[in-house]
Amino acid sequence: MELIYPINFVGHDEWMDSGYEPKLAHGDVITRDGEVLGCWRVVGYNHNDDYSSGRFEFVLNGENDVKFAEDFAMLDVRNSRGFALSNLTRTIREWHENE
Template sequence: MNLIYPINFVGHDEWMESGYALDLAQGDVITRDGEVLGTWRVVAYDPNLDTQGGRYEFVADGQERAVLAEAFGVLDSRINRGLALSTLTRAIRDWHETSPS
């Protein structure tokens, strides 16, 4: 697996390429060094209504509920969705850097 970013959303590209299939709207969040931080998921969206929004969530390893989330307004907008993903990625990175080891 090619982990090129400090924080990687495994399966995110496949979710987008699928046309936002509900069964692919989740995956692992892994650091560049291979440390599994938890999972990502996309919720509150309808893949048949690409002009509607949704929400990215991060669930820390060992948790059941999201510890971080970021909403986006339009599913089929790379800019809108990308900004939300970028904001969530920064939040995860900050969370990871300040979490006790």
């Protein structure tokens, strides 16, 4: 697996390609160097409604509580979902760099 970004959401592309299948709405969050930071998941959305709202969540390895979350207004609108993912990624990166 090629980790090209400073923070990588493993399985995210497969989730999108599946039509937002709930069973695929999660995966690992890994740095470019291969460090597993935790996991991502998408909750609170209806995969049958392209305009459903929802939330990306990040949970640290070994934890149960959500560390960071970002809401999106519309599932299949790149500006909404993509902006939320970008914000969450930036938050995780800043947190990790300051650890």
